[in-house]
Amino acid sequence: MNKLKAQYKRILSDYIQSQNESNLYIGQNFIKQLIQKNLTPEDVIDIHKQAIEEIYNDLPESMLHAYDFLIEVMVHFGLMFKEHQSLLIKQEEIRIEMDVAAKIQNLLLETTIPNPKDLDIGMVSVPIRKLNGDYVHFMHNQNYFSVAVTDVVGKGVPAALCMSMVKYGLDTLEYARSNPSYVLEVLNNIIEKSVDDSMFVSLFYGRFDLENNIFTWSSAGHEPALYYNSTEQTFYDLETKGLLLGILQEVKYNQHDIKLNDNDFLILMTDGVTDFREMEEFDSRGYIKDLALSISHLTAQEMCEVIYEKLQELLNFNIEDDFTIVVIKK
Amino acid sequence: MDSKSTVEIITELDIVAARRLGRDKAREIGFNKVDQARITTAISELAKNIFLYAHVGKIVIEKIEVNEKTGIGITAIDRGPGIQEVRKVLEDRYRTPDSVGAGLPAVKRLVDSINIQSKIGLGTKIKVVKWLNQG
């Protein structure tokens, strides 16, 4: 320690005399030795103080008090700084865990867009964070095509865990021909039993009868889907007052039929597509209707992508929620 | 001469009183300025914990002499809520949601040894020791 002090004093007095860049360079290299000795910031200040005291023997008392004050402050500063560092390390660990979780979720919830005859289907689903609170589930056999668009309240890990449950619920109801109202009733009971009181899921479920072109749908508290009837050239909101899943046991859901004709299309979405915090007065559904109509000559996938791009532009690339949109064209 | 001094911690002013007492004691034992600052900071953190979480308690400061070694011992005693997981509070990442100080991990870094005894609902006793460096 005394050797270090002597060295420091020499480097310091050299610098005071000549103010050379090389003195500074030597000073910085000296730090390595201090680190090896495990010295703290307050130790360094103390060494500095002692060196100054020896170099100037007529140093005013008040200057020494000032150094003591700095030592005192640095003890606490050093501690807080160390703690901050360890929080950063912890944060990094969490980030890595989240990446792993996101990978697993992507594997679990991977969706392939089916290609049933006479229908053109497109989808865009973009999570706001690493884990997606939205999920789209497709099923398809010879006679039926079915689609579920879901949104778990909240974001991040809790939503992702709940979403896995919804997925397996849907998987066990495997038959694409199941009645939408029945699917919602079963899922509701599963979710109500298993999650806490402030956790719930909104879900829009539709089943298309490929033989008779009948689209049967039901909704549990979900953002209403849009249905464009090309014969009437009119949009309809597919809206029910079906309760969110997971709130009460034994809820009954209604289902409705629409006959789809050529050039009709459906837009299924989550509230991330329509609910914009910063634009209170903006009629997002009206905007999407006009936009969709103007691009209805495109494929379903292209329509989804254009709507996503346009909304992103409109919001200055600042979408605040998981964003999911599905277009089904007859 | 009584080598133990006690400060009751009831108001925030008592934290300063404990610091003052600790610094005097540390100087008297022969700690240098930097170690005096460390010891005082440790006392400050311990007293602040009492003030914030247990509301009342006391800090006992004493000179310790074992074999050839001399040091200072600081004991913080309270009848507060107690610490649920002693091992955890010594980890850096552990923080109560609204804690303002650097907490126990910091205290641990400032001293040579720390010993925590805690009973839920009954209180906590934390003893730390810092030895005087010979030479």
Add this chain to the structure above:
Amino acid sequence: MNVSVQFRKNDNTLQGFVEGELDTYTAPMLREELDSIQLFEGMSIELDLSNVRYMDSTGLGVFVAFYKKVMKQKANLKLVALSSRLARLFEITGLSELMEIESVKKV
């Protein structure tokens, strides 16, 4: 961003005036405020949401959880003075069929 609740007691009714924006970050604050209410059988709670400028589904979750808690205690809960934006949220989610909700009268 913050959310706060001012309580006022009126006979057997506890009025709460909620103010602020309700999202993922502020929802736990509201939850804590509402959980601090001492519930008893037969009491009525009226939450005024006229000063809630924004609410997302996490905020909705807090009201649902609180509603369930109130029901368990056999007390009553009413949400009043909802803006049309908020009212729509309760409507779409089917909650307006379940809970007692009054929106602001349109002028």
